[in-house]
Amino acid sequence: MARVTGFGNVVLPARDLPASIAAWTALLGRQPAFQSDDFAAFSGDGVEIGLTAAPWVDHPLVFWTVQDIEQSHRTLVAAGATAMTEVADGTLAEVGTAEAAEGDNIDPATGIVDMPGARLAVLKAADGNLIAITQEVPVDWPADQS
Template sequence: MMQLNGFSNVVLPARDLPASIAAWTALLGREPAFHSDEFAAFSGDGVEIGLTAAPWVDHPLVFWTVENIEQAHRALVAAGATAMTEVADGSLAELGTAEAAEGDNIDPGTGIVDMPGARLAVLKAADGNLIGITQEVPMDWLVDES
């Protein structure tokens, strides 16, 4: 049986990412812990608020923490969820209906993405809403000792 261990983050759509970063920085009184051209994350008290310019995030997306992402993924699919994957144009599609975005970090059989410090997946529930799952993984930090 799959166990959701609480949510780790909520990702909000941000069509104008710089403006969203500025608004959330003013609201929270601090800069994002991380940001790139398409994503920013504000962390605090074990919860993260993410902002994304990804075109497929139209509504807040909750990522639930799981111990074993493969097991949780299988359980959600068995319960009627549909595995999703990001495709080359940045949109989201049902697994197997479009060519997945290229990258060594995406499992083409599940859509599970390996990121530094985490593995994540997005599925579509039977009611059409998206659900995210994430598993923390240890990071091997490279240390330059020269």
């Protein structure tokens, strides 16, 4: 059985990422905690808001924190959900129908993505809505070399 331990974060579509970052920076009074070419995250007070330019994020996407992402993934698939993966052109596809994007540590069999501090997955529920899950994992950051 999948065990949700709480709300992880919400990711919002941002077609103009620099403009979205500027607006959220002005609103929150701080810069993103993390930023890349197509994603930015603002963290504070136990809440994380993500902004993404990924073309497959058309609506707010809520990530739910789970204790065991692989078990939760299996439970969702058994309940009729379809495992999804991001492909090279930035769109989302059913696992096994297209080659996963390179360099993102994506398991080609499940679509589960490993990244520093978290594992995440996106599935499509039988009703067509996207379900996003995340599992926090410990990170051993290298010691400051300065």
